[in-house]
Amino acid sequence: AKWVYAFGDGKAEGKSQMRELLGGKGANLAEMSNLGLPVPPGFTITTEVCTYYYAHDKQYPPELKAQVDEALAKVGALTGRTFGDAKSPLLVSVRSGARASMPGMMDTVLNLGLNDATVAALAESAGDPRFAYDSYRRFITMYSNVVLGVEHHAFEEALEHYKERKGVELDTELGAEDWKTLIQTYKKIVRDEHGSDFPQEPQDQLWGAIGAVFDSWMIPRAKKYRELNSIPESWGTAVNVQAMVFGNMGDTSATGVAFTRNPSTGERALYGEFLINAQGEDVVAGIRTPQDITEKARIEAKSDRPSMETAMPESFAELTRIYGILEKHYRDMQDMEFTIESGKLWMLQTRNGKRTAKAALKIAVDLASEGLITQEEAILRVEPGALDQLLHPTIDPKAERKVIASGLPASPGAATGEIVFNSEAAEACRKAERKCILVRIETSPEDIHGMHASEGILTTRGGMTSHAAVVARGMGKPCVSGVGSIRIDYKAQTLSVGGQTLKAGDKITIDGSTGQVLLGEVKMLEPELSGDFATLMGWADAHRTMKVRTNADTPTDAHTARNFGAEGIGLCRTEHMFFEGDRIVAVREMILADDTEGRRAALAKILPYQRQDFVELFKIMSGLPVTIRLLDPPLHEFLPHTDAEVQEVVAATGVAEDKIRHRMRELSEFNPMLGFRGCRLAIAFPEIAEMQARAIFEAAVQAAEETGSPVTSEVMVPLVFTRAEFDIVKARIDAMAKAVSEEKGATLAYQVGTMIELPRAALKAGEIAETAEFFSFGTNDLTQTALGISRDDAATFLGPYTQKGILPSDPFVTIDQDGVGELVRIGVERGRKVRSGLKLGICGEHGGDPASIGFCQEVGLDYVSCSPYRVPIARLAAAQAAL
């Protein structure tokens, strides 16, 4: 079998389509070679080797060694060097590369092949001993850390001590002899910490590094990243072995990272950072603060350090030429890594760049306008869930800003929270339902969980491509990086800036769009929904076939949803209206009444409130359908719970306390979810449904009069499992419609339908559709009843189900297509067979989940209904589902 694929010198055995086999990095290195771009030669050990390795107790396929040797010889031939040769040694990097990019998760080893002999050869051939010994000490620390598990700080401490003794501050002030001395110290550290000598044999180094890459696939932080990003463990990683080029060979050498468009804003301009006389890891790790690539960016950042454009104009021109080629070729924004060795530019990586939602939107719209991609592709380029980032607040420009510091605008959006200095504290805050900002000198992959738990991230070191910045953008959290003026004291749990000191728990606000750090809480603004957002949404609307409605119970919700483009209300839960103001008193009176008469009297007090609620909703949704569900929850939810509340009811209703307590006992249930609720209420107390129907129809007449446009109301009966139940309730509703229409002398356009939220209802959908005019799949209850899992109790045991792969995802987030989905399918088929025009929708949480929306399209629903903030997400997801 073929386990190794070579690249370099204008050709390659692989190509970009082979990312499953070669990993993203390997496939794109091959592709860049094929495009004739300058790529140091190398080879990729396939992901199949990783799979083999884990399936065979960490053994390699028997043919691997020979294939690696052959590929290594080929690289040597192209570079005129030999791996392990003491005179003209080939040095390589060993780089991991999974199918999906996992930034910073897997470790890279540079300068491999150096030992006490080859370092001397390198010094001689470069004519620069300092460079050679600097490379060697980097290699020892990197290799010892990644492969041998020796902690970084041991080396860092030794370096700090040495510099202190010498009285120098910067690494650059150290010469070859200094590094030689330090290398001896480093080797001793390895011996002490690891128990054996640093490996001198290049072959041992190589296989050690290859094994470490494969092993790193299973380290906790890689697992965590996969879990958060739904990357299957079975994919495995590839290993890339590549000839080294040196960015640390002096002032005509450099290393950098660049995006073909701005990853925060999407602006069409080369964007990035570089460091002169440095190796790649220096930029990514955020240890030195890098310089801008373009002059424009330098001016905007008010930096006094020269840009690459002025400092290295020829390399800049070459980079500009290459990025044009890459963007045309990949038809997407690229994130590139490059190194300049003595004035010659080499490409080390390219991939579709991660970007903020705002940038994703702008880039998709721009690329379509530039003719590089089609409108359909543009729609597919934006992940619906990511729109969430754009729908959330930014700092009100008019608000007073007490700016205490500024850094780089690393990830847009604004957030307020209390200061926490580590990930554990962030998690504790989140558990206590408090908002926090994670404040760190810099972040590492160990901080992922803390970043998740916080509202935003602030770092005092690092650039736009530092770990914190990259990860925050991926998560859609605001981030300000490189705030050099802030000093953090982890021990004292304080930060100090400009003479003031803040402690953990103090509130700050960060603005990831400007890079500002502000004192205290600041007023936020609703997001801007015009421009690119409106353009893409327009394209999405033109391509989708399902309608998108909203679940809205209040005028505020309805307004928000309509602004977001909702095409009606798919679910209005009337019970929410029962709790407001003094209505609850009348509701309780109704529940406590002894007989129908008493109930009617109490209901008569609720009627005007309900009618007014509906008038408002109808007016906001003018011209669009509004589905109103009859009272659904068990009545005891409305009764008082505490002693004080009981006293309040006594005072308000005049009903005796023991009677109230008696009724409370009567109404209490062992399992309310499966108890006296839904249409069962309307069957036992038809007067409740009648009052609600009257309120709906009177409101419809009034709203139509006031707005001049007709109202389409859809009355929805909850929790039906047989047609007989539905028919009883429907008869009351129809009678009320007739009555109101006669009283008002108006004709009413309305439909009566039902929720399909019990398995039996899905099975008997054919029968129910004989009289029901629409179905709305209530997939929350349908999931609870189909799986026999109470949603409110699931948290304690459902976790392992997704972790162990028993279920592909949380069935309350993404619809369980196999089981619950089958019930939906049955409901759709049997319902439509009987009534061809049956209107079908979904109103569970799933209506706003992109993956579930795809399913809704597949089974042929007419619309999805979701919470207001998810409406744009649903519009885009529905368009993607239709394409």
Ligand code: ADP
């Ligand atoms: P990551 O996946 O974490 O970005 P990479 O494998 O891309 O890791 O390596 C990180 C950096 O190391 C690269 O951006 C590059 O600057 C440097 N690097 C990797 N391979 C080489 C090489 N052959 N020559 C010079 N620098 C290299």
Ligand code: MG
């Ligand atoms: Mg990289």
Ligand code: MG
């Ligand atoms: Mg329900």
